[in-house]
Amino acid sequence: MEFDTPYIVYALVAGSAILAFEAFYLIFFSANSYRSKINRRLRLMDGQPDRESILVQLRRERGLTATGLYRLPILSLNRLILQSGLTMGLTKFLLLCAAVSVAVFGFTWWYREDLGEAAMVAAGCSVLLPFVALRVMRGRRHKKFGAYFPDALDIIVRSLRAGHPVPVAIQMVAREMPDPVGTEFGIVADEITYGADLEGAMRNLYFRVGQEDLPLFVTAVAIQATTGGKLSEILQNLSAVIRLRFKMRRKVKALAAEGRFSAILLSSVPIVLFVILRTIAPDFYTSVWHVDFTKYALAGAGAWMLAGNYVMYRMVSFKI
DSSP states (O other): OOOOHHHHHHHHHHHHHHHHHHHHHIIIIIHHHHHHHSSHHHHHHTTOOOHHHHHHHHHHHTTBOTTSOBOSSOHHHHHHHHHHTOOSOHHHHHHHHHHHHHHHHHHHHHHHOOHHHHHHHHHHHHHHHHHHHHHHHHHHHHHHHHHHHHHHHHHHHHHHHTTOOHHHHHHHHHHHOOTTHHHHHHHHHHHHHTTOOHHHHHHHHHHHHOOTTHHHHHHHHHHHHHHOOOHHHHHHHHHHHHHHHHHHHHHHHHHTHHHHHHHHHHHHHHHHHHHHHHHHOTTTTHHHHTOHHHHHHHHHHHHHHHHHHHHHHHHHOOOO
16 A cells, blocks of 8 residues: 555644644643533532522422422422433423424425324324433433442442541532532532431432432431441442442343344334335335225234334343
8 A cells, every 4th residue: 555645744743733732622621620510510600609599590400499399280290300300491391392393293294295194293292202202311311320329329438437427428429420410419418508407308319310229328328317327338338239230230231132133123124124115116105005994004013013012122121
C-alpha cells in the first residue's frame, strides 16, 4: 500500500489539534464543572444557596406538590410518573405525546387515505404512548439505580465507620454519586434537614424510586434507628447481596439471550417480508387488499404473534 505523505501530515496535524483542544478543555473547564454536572441536584445548587427552594423544584418536576404529596388523584398514574424520573414536567410531556399523535395521524391519513382509520390510530397512540413511554423510563431508571446502589451503600458504610451519623453519610452519597442515586439521596438529606424524620425520609425515597432492592435498605435503617445495632456491617452485607443478585441477573440474561433472539427474529420476519414485497412488487396484495377478510386475518395473525411473544417473554424472564 502506498500512502501520500501530505495527507498523513494533515491527519497528524488534525489529531494533534483535537488532542490539544481536549487537554485545554479538561484543564480549564472540566474540573470546575465536575461538581455541578455529577447530578441534577448539584447542578441546580450551583449559584443557588436556598436548598429548600431546590427541594420544592425537584418535587414539582416529579409530579408532587411542594410538601411532597401526590398531585394527581389517580395514585397509580402519579406513582408511575414519579418513579419514571420525568424532569421535563407533566405538561410538556403530554404536549410532546400529543405532537407525536398528530404526526401519526397525518402519516396514517396520507398512507391509508382514510380519515376514520387515521383518527383511530391517533387516538390509540395518544392513550398508549404516554403509558408505554413512562414504563420504559421507569424500567431504565430502576436498572441504572440498581447498578449504582451498591456503590452508594459502600460510601455510607465508610462514612459510618469514620464516625459520621447516618444523615451525614447520606449527604456524602448526594455529593459523590451520579443520577439517579445522587439526586434521590440529596432529596432525602434535604427532607431530613427541613424537619422530616429519618424513617419517613427513607420511605419517601422508596415511594419515589420503587426499585426492588430499596426495601432492604429502608428496613435496615429503620430498625437501626429504633433498636440500635451496627448499621455498617448490615449495609456491607446488603451491598454484597445486591451485587450478587445483580451478577445473577446478568448471568440469567446471558443464558436467555437465545430465547430473546428467537422472539425478535420470529416477530420481525413477517414484517420484513411484507415490506420487501410491497417494495419490489407493489401489486402483489392488490387482489386481496380491499377484502374485509384480509383485515380480519391480519388482525388475527398480529394478535397470535403478540400472544406468542408474550409466552416467549415469560419463558426467558425470571425474578431474582
